[in-house]
Amino acid sequence: MAYSDKVLDHYKNPRNVGSLAKDDPNVGTGLVGAPECGDVMKLQMRVNPQTQVIEDAKFKTFGCGSAIASSSLATEWVKGKTVDEALKIKNTEIVKELNLPPVKIHCSVLAEDAIKAAIADYRKKRGAGQPTAVGEPAQASAD
């Protein structure tokens, strides 16, 4: 299978790799996917509670090149957006930007889920007063 130049670029030079302190009340963490399915994404964001702007974002991904590229792109896109703006990011935009083939669309879905899960986590931490994310985030939790 041939990869698009953009996927290759994100794979070779992933943006914003790393972790943020998950106990920081301003950090939201989204962990989606499952090892058995071959992809797990962890996306974290630090939100300014006054402005609701996402000031930093980090990711780590276990998965194919397209999954790595999708999550790398997602961190780039959420940075500088407000939480509400970030919630509007659609997987189809990721597909378009990275030229993902049909078999890789699930990677983009997972990236969208990761954004939503991270925001839901942030809002949960900040108190129940905030509206929750649209749709059910597929967040993994250690029970």
Place this chain on the structure above:
Amino acid sequence: MALKLPIYMDNHATTPVDPRVVEAMLPYFTSRFGNAASRNHTFGWEAEQAVENAREQVARLINATPKEIIFTSGATESDNLAIKGVAEMYREKGNHIITMVIEHKAVLDTCKRLEKYGCQVTYLPVTKDGLIDLDDLRRAITPKTILITLMYANNEIGVLQPIEEIGKIAKEHGVIFHTDATQAVGKIPFDVQKFNVDLASLSAHKMYGPKGVGALYVRRKNPRVQLAPIIDGGGHERGMRSGTLNVPSIVGFGAACEIAQKEMATEMERLGKLRERLKGSIFKRLDEVYVNGSLEHRLPNNLNISFAYVEGESLLMGINDVAVSSGSACTSATLEPSYVLKALGVGEDLAHTSIRFGLGRFNTEEEVDYVVDRVVETVSRLRELSPLYEMAKEGVDLKQMQWKAD
């Protein structure tokens, strides 16, 4: 000397044709192009002579007689002919076939089709080493059993079934024994007499011969095995496989067999050492790597390793100047991880991280060292990127996590 890139280390998929084989084939495309079935001119006689010579070369490699070699288009056809041919020919005697879960799809899908037509098939399980339990085999045999079909060397993990014991059991029970020996023939000794094999599938392109040609060994004595053909026509190949013979490729197949026979002992030793070098260096430099399947009962040129926390396709992407394969779902047409690894009890999480290395005649020590460097560097980089590796290092038990995936 500078390395030539990319490096090919996927010799279970196919092998390059040995230049000596190409040399032997060339005249049969041009000056000696005759149809081996033309009985009344020199063109035909020359072609027929070449085919008979190749038949002897193939037979000699597996300790058979030339009349027991039926040329086909490859091992998939040979598997089909053996299994369907026995099922039809012996249907009065019974309808039960025994095989195992890690066979090649050419065997499994053939068996599945026969189930639709009333055959009963037993799929033996394997241990985590990839071996069947011989007692399972004994227990599976019934008076209705007409065929045992068990491969010799597995194409993904290179594990060797106890073929001699299987042959003995089959003979004791008077059941025909077919083996898909595609990955083994030409690489390690394979003797149809010693192993009591009645039918064996062979392929040229896995042993430095051309693609599109293979053979089925069909025993003629003790017992004489009969097959119903699946391709009807001009009655070539003793009526078992009609169709004009692919003379240049058959000549190449024969030449490949002769070379393999002469060089097998030294090549086995050399490849075994290269494999140990590959495995030893990877294990020395990386933690949490696992060999899939038995190392003891294994082809000398195969290594199948899971690199925990690193998904296989992303690893292949990182070592893009090295040709190997992965058991990851992302690299398969079905989007399912390897059924062979699953059958061994390898968790799906680890199956996604597996890489198959297939060493071959033309690989060198320098290439192995280069591949090790690339693999170690890429695995290390991808683990830095892997949330699973991070969690594992933090002491999170990934097996106890409740993953909520769509």
